Amino acid sequence: MADKVSGTAAQLEFEKQKRKEEMKQQVITFALMIIFTIIAFAMVLSELDKLFVIPILLVLAAIQVGFQLYYFMHMSHKGHELPALMFYGGVFAAFITILALLVLVWW
Structure with missing residues (x-):
């Protein structure tokens, strides 16, 4: 009986650690997405050459789509x-x- 209780406690601790790590990844990803959005707005507002800005905006958008799918839509699970x-x-x-x-x- 003691093994079952300790096994359950260990499993709960493992699940708690796993959820904590997942939340950390989501917060980091969210912060990166905010930073990418600020960079995109700054590039547009700085009136740089369109041939320079558009490809970078597309790359930043593609990265954000990847973040959305893997971390917020849980496609990696x-x-x-x-x-x-x-x-x-x-x-x-x-x-x-x-x-x-x-x-x-x-x-």
């Missing part, structure tokens, strides 16, 4: 493999469609 596969399949199909349309327009 166990059991979310099928939704992740469906999402990435949709992104791949959209990319191929846009690429095909661009090739048709520019050819």
